[in-house]
Amino acid sequence: MINTIIFSIGNLGSKVISFIIVPIYTLYMNQQEYGLADIMLVTATLLLPVISFSLSEAVLRFLLTKEDEEEMVLFNSVIFISFSGIIFILLSIILNFIFNSIALVYLGFFVFFQMYYALFSQYSKGKERNILFSSMSIILSVFLLALNLVFLSSFDNKVDAFFLAQIISYAATSMMYFVVLKIYKKLKWRYYNSKVLFDLLRYSVPLIPNQIMWWIMNASSRIFIVNSSGYAISGLYAVSSKIPSIINIFTTIFLQSWQISAIEEINSKDSSSFFSKVANSMFSLLIICVSFILLILKPLMKVFVSDTFFDAWKYVPFLLLSLIFSSMSQLVGMSYLASMKTSGNFFTSVFGAVINLVLNFILVPSLGANGASIASAISFFVVFVIRIIDTRKIVTLHIDKVKWLLSAIVLSVQIYTQFYNYIVINTALFLCIALINRNIIFETLKKVIAKNNERRRP
Numbered sequence: 059m060i061n062t063i064i065f066s067i068g069n070l071g072s073k074v075i076s077f078i079i080v081p082i083y084t085l086y087m088n089q090q091e092y093g094l095a096d097i098m099l100v101t102a103t104l105l106l107p108v109i110s111f112s113l114s115e116a117v118l119r120f121l122l123t124k125e126d127e128e129e130m131v132l133f134n135s136v137i138f139i140s141f142s143g144i145i146f147i148l149l150s151i152i153l154n155f156i157f158n159s160i161a162l163v164y165l166g167f168f169v170f171f172q173m174y175y176a177l178f179s180q181y182s183k184g185k186e187r188n189i190l191f192s193s194m195s196i197i198l199s200v201f202l203l204a205l206n207l208v209f210l211s212s213f214d215n216k217v218d219a220f221f222l223a224q225i226i227s228y229a230a231t232s233m234m235y236f237v238v239l240k241i242y243k244k245l246k247w248r249y250y251n252s253k254v255l256f257d258l259l260r261y262s263v264p265l266i267p268n269q270i271m272w273w274i275m276n277a278s279s280r281i282f283i284v285n286s287s288g289y290a291i292s293g294l295y296a297v298s299s300k301i302p303s304i305i306n307i308f309t310t311i312f313l314q315s316w317q318i319s320a321i322e323e324i325n326s327k328d329s330s331s332f333f334s335k336v337a338n339s340m341f342s343l344l345i346i347c348v349s350f351i352l353l354i355l356k357p358l359m360k361v362f363v364s365d366t367f368f369d370a371w372k373y374v375p376f377l378l379l380s381l382i383f384s385s386m387s388q389l390v391g392m393s394y395l396a397s398m399k400t401s402g403n404f405f406t407s408v409f410g411a412v413i414n415l416v417l418n419f420i421l422v423p424s425l426g427a428n429g430a431s432i433a434s435a436i437s438f439f440v441v442f443v444i445r446i447i448d449t450r451k452i453v454t455l456h457i458d459k460v461k462w463l464l465s466a467i468v469l470s471v472q473i474y475t476q477f478y479n480y481i482v483i484n485t486a487l488f489l490c491i492a493l494i495n496r497n498i499i500f501e502t503l504k505k506v507i508a509k510n511n512e513r514r515r516p
Contacts, residue, residue, distance in 0.1 A: 074307070075199035079206055080300045084364045086210040087220070093293030095220045097284060098165060100277040105169050106176070107269040109146050110139050114176040116262035121184025128185075132241065133249035135177055135258060143170040164221040171228035178235035190238060194231055201227035264404050271407030275414045275437045276384070279430030282422040295427040297363055298373035301355070302381040305347045309385040312340065313392070320392040333393070334456040340389055341382070341457075342498035345465045348378045349491040352472050353484055375473040376431035383438035390445040393452045402448055410441035464494050 083092055113135045120131045150166025153159075175198070182191040205226055209219035236242060283292045320333075351358070352375060359371045387410075394402040414437035421429030446455055472487040 075196070075203050077300065077303060077307075079199075079203050080297065081363060082203075082206055082210065083220075084297060084367045087216045087293075089290035089293035089366065090288075091216045091293070092296060093284070093289030093291070095217050096292060096296035097280055097289070098161060098217075098221065099224075100273075100280050102165060102169050102172065103277060104270065104273045105146075105165075106172055107266050109142050109169055110173040110176065111142070111259060112262040112265040112269060113139055113258055114173075114180040115265055116258040117177060118180040118184045119261060120258065121181065127254060129244050129246075129249045130251045130254045131258065132181060132244050133246065134251060134255040136241070136245060137250070138255060138259075139173045139177060143173055146170065161217065161221070164218070164225065167225050168221060168228070171225060171232055174232040175228050175235070178232060178239065178241065181241075182235065182239060185239070187239070194235060197234065198227055198231040201230055264401050268403040268407045271404070271411035274411035275407075275434060275441070278415065279418050279422070279427075279434060282418045283427050283430055286422050287426055291427055294367060294370040295373050295430065297367045298370040298427075298431075299377055301351065301358070301362075301371075301374045302377050304351065305344065305378070305381060306385075308347070309340075309344070309381075309388075313385070313388055330454045330456070333453050337386070337389060337455050338458050338461075339498055341386060341462060342465075342495040344382045344385060345469060345491055346495055346498070348382060349469060349472060349488045351378060352469075352476060353488045355476065372477075373427045373431050375476050376428060376435050379469070379473065380431060380435040380438050383435060383442045387438055387442040387445055390442065390449055390455065393445075393449040397452050399452065402445075406441050406444045406448060409444060410437045413437045413440055461494060465491055468494065 083095075087095070117131055117135050121128060147163075147166040147170055150162045154162045179191055179194065182188075182194070202223060205223035206220065209223050210216055213219035213222075280292055280295065283295055355371055355374055359368055359374075363370065387406075391403050391406070414433055417433035417436055418430055421433050423429070425432065446457070449455070468487055468490050472484060472491075475484050475487065
C-alpha cells in the first residue's frame with residue numbers, strides 16, 4: 059500500500075506536468091513539426107532497450123532478490139551501458155556527417171542520457187528509495203516544462219528546441235541521481251564480475267524482443283501514418299495519444315507498485331485469488347475511466363489543445379480502448395517477470411506485434427490514423443487473451459466474464475456515439491457502465507469514508 063501511495067505522488071505530479079506541456083507543444087509547433095518530433099521520440103523508445111540491453115529491468119529484479127551483490131550489479135550495469143552508449147553516440151555523429159542531419163546527433167545523446175535515467179531510477183526502486191524515485195520523476199517533468207517553454211518560445215527551429223529540452227532535462231536529472239544516491243562511491247573496478255554481468259544480461263536480453271514487440275504495437279503505427287498521410291496527420295495522432303495518458307497516469311502508478319507486489323506474492327498460497335482480485339478491480343476502474351473520458355472528450359479537447367489540433371479527438375476513442383487491453387496485458391505479464399520466465403513476455407508480444415503490423419498494413423491506407431488505433435486495440439486484446447491462457451501455469455486468473463463482456467459491449471456502443479454527437483445517449487451509456495461496475499465504486503467509497511472517519515477520531 060505504501061508503495062502505491064509513494065508512486066502515486068511521484069507519477070501524478072510528473073504526469074500532470076507532462077500533460078500540461080502538450081498545450082505548449084501545440085501552441086508553438088505546427089502539425090508537421092510536432093509530427094516529426096514525435097517520430098524521433100518514437101524512434102528513441104525503440105532504440106533505448108536495444109542500446110541498453112534492457113539492463114535497468116535486470117537491476118531492479120536482482121536488487122530485490124540479491125542484496126549482497128548490490129555493488130557488483132550497479133557497477134557492471136553502469137560500465138556496460140556507458141560502453142554501448144558511447145558507441146551509439148559516435149555512430150550517430152558519423153551518420154550526421156553522412157546524411158547531414160543534426161537530428162541524428164540529438165537522438166544519440168537523448169538515448170544516452172535516457173539509459174542512465176532508466177538505470178538509476180530502477181536502482182533507486184531496488185534500494186527502496188521510493189520517495190527519491192517519485193521526487194526525481196517530478197523534477198524531470200519540471201525541467202521538461204521549463205526548458206520546453208523557454209526553448210520553443212526562443213528558437214526558430216522548433217524540433218531542435220524540443221530535443222535540446224529533452225536532452226538537458228534527462229542529463230540533469232541523471233546527474234542528480236548520481237550525486238544523491240552516491241553512485242560515484244560504488245564505481246570501483248574491484249566490483250567488476252563477468253558472471254554477475256552475464257546473469258544480468260541473461261535476464262534482460264529476452265526482454266529486448268518483448269519491448270521491441272511492444273514498441274511495434276504502441277508506436278510503429280506512426281510510421282504507417284507518415285507514409286500514408288504525412289507528418290501533419292501523424293502530429294494529430296500524436297496529440298490524440300496524449301488523452302489516454304490521463305488514465306495512464308494511474309495505471310503507471312499501479313503497475314509500478316504492482317511489479318514489486320507481484321514478485322513478493324507470486325509464490326504465496328493465495329496468489330491466484332490475490333492476482334484475480336487485482337485484475338478484476340483494475341479492469342472495472344479502467345472501463346469506468348475510459349467511459350468518462352469519452353463523455354467529456356470534445357469539451358476537453360477544446361480546452362486542451364489549440365484549434366489546429368482539435369480534430370485529434372477523432373483518433374482518441376479507439377486509443378482509449380487500446381489502453382484498456384494494453385494495461386491489462388502488462389498486468390498479466392507481470393507474472394512472467396515475477397516468476398523470472400521472461401520468455402513468455404517475448405512469445406506473446408511477438409504474436410501481437412505480427413498482428414499489429416498486418417492490420418496496420420491493411421487498415422491505415424483505407425481508414426487513416428483510425429486504422430492504426432483500431433489495429434493497436436485488436437493486437438493488445440489478442441496479447442491479453444493469450445497471456446491469460448498462458449500464465450495459468452504460473453497463476454490462474456478468475457475473471458468476471460459476465461461483467462467484462464457487458465462492459466465491453468456498452469463501451470463499444472459509446473465509442474460509436476462519439477461520431478454522431480448523441481450527448482444524452484453518451485451520458486446514459488456512461489451511467490450504465492458505472493452501474494455494471496458499481497461494486498468497485500462502492501468499495502472505493504467505503505475506503506474513502508473509512509479513512510475520513512479515522513482522521514476525525516481524536
